Structures are given as C-alpha cells and as structure tokens.
Amino acid sequence: MLxxxxxxxxxxxxxxxxxxxxDVDPLVDSLRKIGKADFERVCILITINKRExxxxxxTQTTHENNLWxxxxxxxxxxxxxxxxxxxxxxxxxxxxxxxxxGLSPKDFxxxxxxxxxxxxxxxxxxxxxxxxLTDEEDHELAYNALLDLKAQQA
Numbered sequence: 001m002l003x004x005x006x007x008x009x010x011x012x013x014x015x016x017x018x019x020x021x022x023d024v025d026p027l028v029d030s031l032r033k034i035g036k037a038d039f040e041r042v043c044i045l046i047t048i049n050k051r052e053x054x055x056x057x058x059t060q061t062t063h064e065n066n067l068w069x070x071x072x073x074x075x076x077x078x079x080x081x082x083x084x085x086x087x088x089x090x091x092x093x094x095x096x097x098x099x100x101x102g103l104s105p106k107d108f109x110x111x112x113x114x115x116x117x118x119x120x121x122x123x124x125x126x127x128x129x130x131x132x133l134t135d136e137e138d139h140e141l142a143y144n145a146l147l148d149l150k151a152q153q154a
Contacts, residue, residue, distance in 0.1 A: 007085040014146035030148035042132030068131040072114030076127040083114035084139040113138030
C-alpha cells in the first residue's frame with residue numbers, strides 16, 4: 001500500500017486549474033478511456049460543492065457499490081483527503097479510525113476509491129468516487145483520470 005506521503009503527493013499532483021460543470025464530461029471521458037472494460041465494473045460519483053453532478057452505475061455493479069460510494073464520499077467530505085489517505089493514516093486499522101473519530105462504520109469507510117477534486121490555490125471543491133474494483137484500483141482509476149483531465153487542461 002502507498003504511504004501517506006505518496007498519497008498526499010498524488011493528491012497534489014491531481015490538483016486542477018479549474019473544475020466546473022463543463023469539465024464533468026471530459027472527466028467522464030477520461031474515466032472511460034482509462035477504465036476501459038473496468039468502466040462497466042464500477043459505480044462513479046462526481047460532486048461539486050457536495051452537489052451530485054454525475055453518477056454512473058456500471059452494468060456489472062450492484063446496490064452494494066452505491067453504499068460504498070456514499071461511505072467513501074463521506075470520508076473525502078469530512079477530511080479533504082482521499083479515502084486511501086485515511087486508510088494509510090490509520091495503518092489499515094478501521095477500528096482505531098472509528099474509535100478515534102467517533103464516526104460510524106455505517107456511514108464512513110476508510111478504503112480507497114474516494115478522491116478529492118481540488119483546484120490549485122483554491123482547495124477542495126468536490127470529489128470523484130469510484131467503487132467496484134479493489135480499493136487501490138478504485139483509487140488509481142480516480143487519480144489517473146484526474147491526471148488525464150489535468151493534461152487536457154494544460
């Protein structure tokens with residue numbers, strides 16, 4: 001698993017120059033391109049300012065993926081970091097996370113797949129959440145799609 005420093009570096013590398021409703025479709029295109037066949041194995045949620053602006057339920061997903069999406073989104077919203085970062089902070093020990101934070105496993109999951117959408121010199125303005133692969137693969141898909149979008153914006 002990646003370290004907190006490595007994940008924080010990824011989060012910084014994925015900062016965008018801008019992100020608004022016009023950028024949602026290009027981000028989805030990046031997810032399709034990078035995800036390839038895995039695109040149908042995942043659910044994807046994109047938010048801007050806690051507003052759901054895109055949701056995809058792949059043909060090979062179930063309601064369980066929707067539940068994981070919400071738990072990962074709650075982690076990103078609460079901590080302004082990726083859900084994999086929080087997993088690394090707590091050394092993959094969810095019990096210490098729940099005890100230390102007072103948060104409920106019904107509503108929060110420290111597993112990879114929740115990634116903040118941030119703007120350089122502004123901060124976190126949304127999230128990209130992926131569920132359906134391994135948690136680290138979910139994280140990598142989100143990270144790589146944001147890097148692809150950033151390259152398009154350059």
